[in-house]
Amino acid sequence: MNAALPCLVPDMPSVLELQPYLRSMDQVAWYTNFGPLAQKFESRLTRVLRRRDRRTGSIGICTTSSGTMALELALGAMNLPPKGRVLVPAVALPATATAVIRAGFVPLVCDVDPQHWVLTPEIAEKHIGKTRVDAVLPVAAFGPSLDSRAWDEFSARTGMPVLIDAGAAYPDQTVGDRCPVVFSFHATKVLGIGEGGALAARDLQITTRAKCLSNFGFTEGEVLVPGTNAKLSEYHAAVGLAQLDRWAGIVQRRQAVWRLYDEILHEVLPEQVVRQAGKPSSAPSLMVVAIPGLPAARVLDRLEMRGIQGRQWYCPALHLQPGIRDHAEIVGDQLPHADFLSEHIIGLPFHSRMTREDVSAVTRKLAAAIEDAAQ
Numbered sequence: 413m414n415a416a417l418p419c420l421v422p423d424m425p426s427v428l429e430l431q432p433y434l435r436s437m438d439q440v441a442w443y444t445n446f447g448p449l450a451q452k453f454e455s456r457l458t459r460v461l462r463r464r465d466r467r468t469g470s471i472g473i474c475t476t477s478s479g480t481m482a483l484e485l486a487l488g489a490m491n492l493p494p495k496g497r498v499l500v501p502a503v504a505l506p507a508t509a510t511a512v513i514r515a516g517f518v519p520l521v522c523d524v525d526p527q528h529w530v531l532t533p534e535i536a537e538k539h540i541g542k543t544r545v546d547a548v549l550p551v552a553a554f555g556p557s558l559d560s561r562a563w564d565e566f567s568a569r570t571g572m573p574v575l576i577d578a579g580a581a582y583p584d585q586t587v588g589d590r591c592p593v594v595f596s597f598h599a600t601k602v603l604g605i606g607e608g609g610a611l612a613a614r615d616l617q618i619t620t621r622a623k624c625l626s627n628f629g630f631t632e633g634e635v636l637v638p639g640t641n642a643k644l645s646e647y648h649a650a651v652g653l654a655q656l657d658r659w660a661g662i663v664q665r666r667q668a669v670w671r672l673y674d675e676i677l678h679e680v681l682p683e684q685v686v687r688q689a690g691k692p693s694s695a696p697s698l699m700v701v702a703i704p705g706l707p708a709a710r711v712l713d714r715l716e717m718r719g720i721q722g723r724q725w726y727c728p729a730l731h732l733q734p735g736i737r738d739h740a741e742i743v744g745d746q747l748p749h750a751d752f753l754s755e756h757i758i759g760l761p762f763h764s765r766m767t768r769e770d771v772s773a774v775t776r777k778l779a780a781a782i783e784d785a786a787q
């Protein structure tokens with residue numbers, strides 16, 4: 413059965429909103445290869461990221477054809493040793509681990525913090541005392557940003573390179589002095605452009621190297637390192653610019669739906685669901701809850717029967733994905749928190765077209781699905 417209420421609906425610009433950018437692209441007949449729209453998109457992104465932070469100084473940006481490619485290029489630009497071992501949390505999109513593998517490194521998959529559902533500097537520190545780790549790749553799971561100052565301190569203290577996967581955490585994720593950040597602009601993200609991503613770093617050598625890698629490895633007409641083609645096209649940059657023009661409205665609509673969920677979940681299911689701890693995003697991207705005691709798949713099935721589409725975002729966790737496990741090392745005897753989340757997480761419909769009635773219907777039907785699944 414097709415669910416009447418879909419889980420995600422992208423909030424994209426209309427043809428009219430895109431038109432001025434598409435027209436300017438046609439006027440100069442420049443469609444990719446670091447064209448004027450990609451350059452403009454990068455400078456607007458840089459401005460936003462600099463404004464989010466009290467730190468001064470430059471931020472370099474390298475836009476890419478996807479967030480996954482930004483991760484892969486960032487890892488390639490960080491001067492890690494060949495076959496380096498990169499600590500990643502088990503609760504992540506497969507993209508995090510596949511980027512590590514495809515960049516020629518080995519993911520070391522570890523457990524996450526039980527309240528915040530992320531890899532923290534404390535967890536990383538525990539592992540680097542026990543096994544060889546060459547870099548750490550924490551993930552801003554489900555959207556809330558990570559504390560880049562805490563990761564900077566960790567990196568300074570341990571000498572460990574850190575790359576933050578902030579796929580869904582634009583624009584809250586600040587760029588560390590020592591920690592570059594990757595964003596995704598997939599259509600379902602808050603700043604959705606279809607497909608696209610960006611690497612942001614305060615070490616401009618990293619973004620310069622990533623840019624060179626995104627263009628086959630060319631530097632001044634010569635390929636000095638084998639790169640790939642991961643450039644952002646002018647078409648996608650046009651969507652990005654139109655989205656930045658609509659930004660205030662996009663955020664307002666998402667915040668309104670988030671507030672409705674806060675209110676109605678608390679009212680209807682005060683005890684049965686667990687939420688991710690910490691400060692929510694200023695531009696929320698997903699609504700994820702955990703239902704302790706019941707398999708998420710069972711609840712989702714009952715929810716779908718009631719016309720509501722849900723998802724098990726980031727599940728199965730990385731250590732349970734056969735194609736990743738075969739190329740990775742699992743650190744720690746057990747990963748109880750990742751196992752719990754993998755079993756119990758549910759992504760509820762969350763998009764800017766939702767009304768109070770929709771949120772109320774999802775929540776009531778979730779309560780009924782939980783009751784039904786418990787029988």
Ligand SMILES: Cc1ncc(COP(=O)(O)O)c(C=O)c1O
Pocket residue numbers: 478479480481505507508551552553554577578579580595596597598607608609
């Ligand atoms: C945390 C995280 N990492 C990586 C990615 C991959 O980005 P993309 O889909 O743009 O390749 C995403 C988005 O899907 C994400 O949310």
